[in-house]
Amino acid sequence: MSSSEAIRTENPAGRLAAMAGAGEVDVVILGAGINGAGLFRDLCAQGVSCLIVDKADFGSGTSAAPSRLIHGGLKYLETGEFRLVAQSTLERNLLLKNAPHYVSPLPTVIPIFSWSKGMLAALRTLFGSTSAPRSRGAVLIKIGLMIYDFYGSRNQVMPRHRMVGRRQALSEMPALAPSIVATGTYYDAKISHPERLVLELILDGLQANEASASANYTALAKSADGVLTFQPENGAAFSVRPKLVVNAAGPWIDDVNDSLGAPSKMIGGTKGSHILLKHDELVKNLAGRMLYFEADDGRICLVYDYLGLALVGSTDIKADNPDAVRCEPDEVEYLLDSVRTLLPGMAFERDQIVYAYSG
Ligand SMILES: Cc1cc2nc3c(=O)[nH]c(=O)nc-3n(C[C@H](O)[C@H](O)[C@H](O)COP(=O)(O)OP(=O)(O)OC[C@H]3O[C@@H](n4cnc5c(N)ncnc54)[C@H](O)[C@@H]3O)c2cc1C
Incomplete structure (x- = not known):
């Protein structure tokens, strides 16, 4: 199967494998809470290819613990x-x-x-x-x-x-x-279910843009020379070179900036x-x-x-x-x-x- 055929498949793992094979993506979003997921959906609908990654489950951070x-x-x-x-x-x-x-x-x-x-x-x-x-x-x-x-x-x-x-x-x-x-x-x-809204935004984005992919339980392992390497909890490491990286990690924003080599102190x-x-x-x-x-x-x-x-x-x-x-x-x-x-x-x-x- 060619990589473009794999990207077209509904299978999320297939999309991810195809994206990793191509090694290119427009935007990587780190953090799949309500902010990352909302951005993912908007960008996908506008034809921007995106990879959204969360170190845990989608919507399991602050977005699962509000009033x-x-x-x-x-x-x-x-x-x-x-x-x-x-x-x-x-x-x-x-x-x-x-x-x-x-x-x-x-x-x-x-x-x-x-x-x-x-x-x-x-x-x-x-x-x-x-x-x-x-x-x-x-x-x-x-x-x-x-x-x-x-x-x-x-x-x-x-x-x-x-x-x-x-x-x-x-x-x-x-x-x-x-x-x-x-x-x-x-x-x-x-x-009633903020976590489910997060999930639906991601599914909307995936449906709107066949060149986009999502990965939960996946950690950012390395960031060097514009290439991000990810390590899924189950599966092989993969790398992509995005044109833009968005840090949407909510309260973990400083940790992610550290991993990206851009230390910050934004969260009180x-x-x-x-x-x-x-x-x-x-x-x-x-x-x-x-x-x-x-x-x-x-x-x-x-x-x-x-x-x-x-x-x-x-x-x-x-x-x-x-x-x-x-x-x-x-x-x-x-x-x-x-x-x-x-x-x-x-x-x-x-x-x-x-x-x-x-x-
Ligand atoms: C007590 C409380 C009550 C609130 N009540 C409300 C309310 O009633 N209504 C309302 O609108 N807002 C409320 N808020 C605010 C709202 O919950 C947050 O603004 C919103 O959930 C933030 O979403 P987020 O996507 O920025 O962050 P999060 O939902 O925290 O998402 C960040 C994601 O980043 C992931 N992540 C962390 N590190 C990494 C990494 N290295 N790589 C990849 N992913 C990573 C995390 O696993 C997480 O899923 C409340 C907040 C609090 C604290």
Whole structure:
């Protein structure tokens, strides 16, 4: 079989062998998380031949450990990142249309504990202070949600926000702490299986471009004179000479730059953890809504019904080695405490946890 015939085959190993035989490819993408996979699909569709490589499974890194929100970035309004919010709300709306098998609307409730708190702190944050407001009052949240609706109006598929006072809020969600003064409800989206979306993007790319290939469980063994040599976990080493290399290794970006002979220090090194609780009473009270709330220390946390379990997240803790991150006992306690304060009538115990993850 000639190499071009092999490239045409549906068999991924055949494509890879043909590409290795030819030794040439337009672009090598190192890292098959959501960013690498999205780029792979776009380039393939534009006729650019690509090889996407991951040292582990496709979509098994940070892209498998998020809060599973497809959100427009409400919190970025506080830091004045309006263009980011405009872009994210548009992408959210497009994903709701393009990937309805994974992405669905998520009504999100913000419990509010004061009317006017946080205005000055929010102004300070907007003008560059790094400390976010510790408590956001109803006025501040109303302004934020109005701006969020404005940015989310392109390709709009979900309702606008609404605010209700204490009595109505408690009748809609009786488990909330009685000290609330109001709630604001707006719409974002959630994704059921982010890892599968990564995989579908790669499959789309392979389908769009017969000259492209993918390889998981494959390590970059050597980079010299413009030639990259890879070592699959099972199989023989192979080399290609790309015109361009894209480092899409997420938190491993500095490690990959090291391997490419271009040391960098781009990643600060933090991790975030989540727990999944078997808690039927909570799931029933949530009734498909997410609670997006301030924990005791002012950090934003969330809880929502993920496939019948209550997903609670997340922490934000310094961590240097992305290969070694895990949800530690003190993070579990922090997350349980956050929901205990918010929902004082319910019990939250460690034995309700069925799964925990970190990324
Ligand atoms: C706690 C937490 C919650 C989050 N929640 C959300 C959320 O709800 N919604 C949202 O949109 N975003 C969320 N994010 C952000 C989102 O998860 C990341 O922005 C996104 O997953 C990053 O994708 P990536 O492709 O850049 O990196 P990754 O998904 O980490 O992919 C990098 C890939 O590179 C591979 N790799 C590493 N080294 C090599 C090598 N030497 N050679 C080849 N491959 C290599 C890894 O195996 C990995 O698969 C969250 C992040 C965290 C930490």
